[in-house]
Amino acid sequence: MARPIVIEVQDYDPVWPSYAARAIDEVRAALAGLVVAIEHIGSTAVPGLAAKPVIDLMAAAPSVPAVESASAALAAIGFDRSEPTMPNRLFYRREGAPVAYHLHIVDAASWETRNQRLLRDHLRENAVDRAAYGDLKRALAASADEGDAYTKAKTALIQRMVDSARTARGLPLVNVWEE
Template identity: 65%
Template sequence: MSIEISDYDRAWPGRARHAIDEVTALLPGRIVLAEHVGSTAVPGLPAKPVIDMMVATADLGDVLEAEEALRAIGYRRIETGMPERLFYRRPGYHLHVVTTASWDTRNERLLRDHLLGNAADRDEYGRLKRQLAAAGDDADAYTRGKTALIQRMVDAARAAKGLPSVDVWEE
């Protein structure tokens, strides 16, 4: 299966907002914070047409207890091995559930904000994504091929906030 990279679509933020509203309505009181993250959250950045959302909860167990509600609208939990995170997928959407305690230091949020404020890095990242996608259909190679650039940008974003560097691969 080939990797599809699309030009930025102005409909992506609205799709994200709708999906976030849907999830927070299903889990009243359990979701404290919610944002659109990932490449589809950055105007002008080409992306796989998958909406990534990150939501925060006081306790991951609160979301696990209500997981049936997420399943009812098509989300399936995927075991990723990422610490302190639940990951759900449905066609066209990824839902990352993290704790409020880790919200301010989440690399996905920091990278998004860095790309929003740095057009040169956004454009470099977009070019790399297109090159990697054109090189083949290996999703793992595509993801790993972006790692060095993402690490550099996340390191810069973390340093700007006085945060230590951490490996962008959460394993």
């Protein structure tokens, strides 16, 4: 019988941005000239939001294949390539304590309208949605027995918040599960 996955959601830790900044510097050095922007995204990038202890980073690359060919440079700093759950991106993981890291590499042409960046900014600006999202994450972490169920159960709220952020910026609405 498979052992259930424990999903740990913690109170916001003000040290998370410093972990992200250090990792951004490492990735920027490893991928010198291959990326034009790198940002801290995800829940650990939102002050006051409960989160899993995972620092999500997103980088914009003019040539995603060029970054793919530089995977050894990322491996040298502990980032191992994984299969992405969404298309048109590269995905790398770095395990560790007290936090793990996820690195998403996307095409620079889509940078300004990336849902992950829009959601982060929306949550930073909207205390009501930030609280609702934190409450949902805690409830799901207490009841979910595997990571995919936890992630999918957040979809309706995330979609509503992303739709609000996209509407406020005059952008077309898109499914948060990129296809």
